[in-house]
Amino acid sequence: MTVTTRPGGESVLARIVADVRRELALRMTTVPFSQVEARAAAAPPPRDALPALRGDGLRVIAEVKRRSPAKGPLAPIPDPGALAGRYVAGGAAAISVLTEPNWFAGSPADLTAVRTAVEVPVLRKDFVVDPYQVWEARALGADLVLLIVAALDAPTLRSLLGQVHSLGMTALVEAHDQAEVTRAVEAGARLVGVNARDLRTLRIDMAAFAALAAGIPPDVVRVAESGIRGPADAAAYRAAGADAVLVGEAVVTSPDPAAAVAALAAAAATEAR
Numbered sequence: 001m002t003v004t005t006r007p008g009g010e011s012v013l014a015r016i017v018a019d020v021r022r023e024l025a026l027r028m029t030t031v032p033f034s035q036v037e038a039r040a041a042a043a044p045p046p047r048d049a050l051p052a053l054r055g056d057g058l059r060v061i062a063e064v065k066r067r068s069p070a071k072g073p074l075a076p077i078p079d080p081g082a083l084a085g086r087y088v089a090g091g092a093a094a095i096s097v098l099t100e101p102n103w104f105a106g107s108p109a110d111l112t113a114v115r116t117a118v119e120v121p122v123l124r125k126d127f128v129v130d131p132y133q134v135w136e137a138r139a140l141g142a143d144l145v146l147l148i149v150a151a152l153d154a155p156t157l158r159s160l161l162g163q164v165h166s167l168g169m170t171a172l173v174e175a176h177d178q179a180e181v182t183r184a185v186e187a188g189a190r191l192v193g194v195n196a197r198d199l200r201t202l203r204i205d206m207a208a209f210a211a212l213a214a215g216i217p218p219d220v221v222r223v224a225e226s227g228i229r230g231p232a233d234a235a236a237y238r239a240a241g242a243d244a245v246l247v248g249e250a251v252v253t254s255p256d257p258a259a260a261v262a263a264l265a266a267a268a269a270t271e272a273r
């Protein structure tokens with residue numbers, strides 16, 4: 001689905017979440033929770049993401065993203081495991097996999113394929129609103145789960161975060177403004193992403209990370225997400241204090257994804273803090 005937004009119209013995020021909830025309700029009737037729980041117990045143990053995402057230089061989380069609501073199709077990606085392998089060859093510290101089918105043309109099978117193909121931590125990037133999806137993520141082999149502050153009330157954010165941690169995974173808690181950063185930190189996030197893209201309007205504000213980074217405590221790992229076109233953007237985020245960047249479109253559309261990832265990481269070989 002490709003969207004246009006109208007002032008005062010329903011937010012894009014709200015529309016995506018409504019679809020996700022409908023599909024989830026269907027899955028919950030066809031795949032009993034006990035089955036998901038059993039698959040999670042049999043999944044390979046989670047990989048520790050935090051040490052992978054902070055260290056010397058800027059870490060790159062490279063995304064498997066076939067399409068975007070704003071731009072439509074980006075890349076067909078017939079073999080997500082092979083693409084993730086190219087990212088890792090270029091130095092990616094983690095891989096993000098969009099598993100949502102209707103707006104991003106993703107699938108849960110993409111995540112499993114990527115997890116099998118690479119040895120770095122793998123993020124389930126989806127619109128998680130219910131504990132069932134956290135268990136699903138673990139059952140698929142995910143090491144990280146995205147929690148979007150704008151999609152969750154405070155008690156739900158806190159309880160989903162606790163659940164991600166109790167399953168041994170890491171949550172990437174995503175914020176777009178100061179109030180959301182505060183909520184992420186108060187909920188106990190250890191990894192906070194500032195998304196330059198406002199998921200309600202799809203507008204990109206590349207200044208958002210620099211404006212918000214100082215409000216993220218030093219023991220929390222900081223990720224700058226979205227809108228990164230190349231090394232200059234990555235270097236600017238590093239200078240503003242990012243430990244890692246999360247990049248989708250620029251790497252899936254590159255003719256050489258390994259080189260694209262390597263250039264992003266190399267551009268920002270400066271000390272951040």
Ligand SMILES: O=C(O)c1ccccc1NCC(=O)[C@H](O)[C@H](O)COP(=O)(O)O
Pocket residue numbers: 012013063065068069070071195197199202225226227228246247248249250
């Ligand atoms: O990408 C979108 O258009 C989008 C729209 C609505 C909700 C989420 C969306 N994207 C998810 C992401 O956060 C990005 O895929 C990710 O940060 C990479 O962004 P980019 O490098 O700009 O492709």
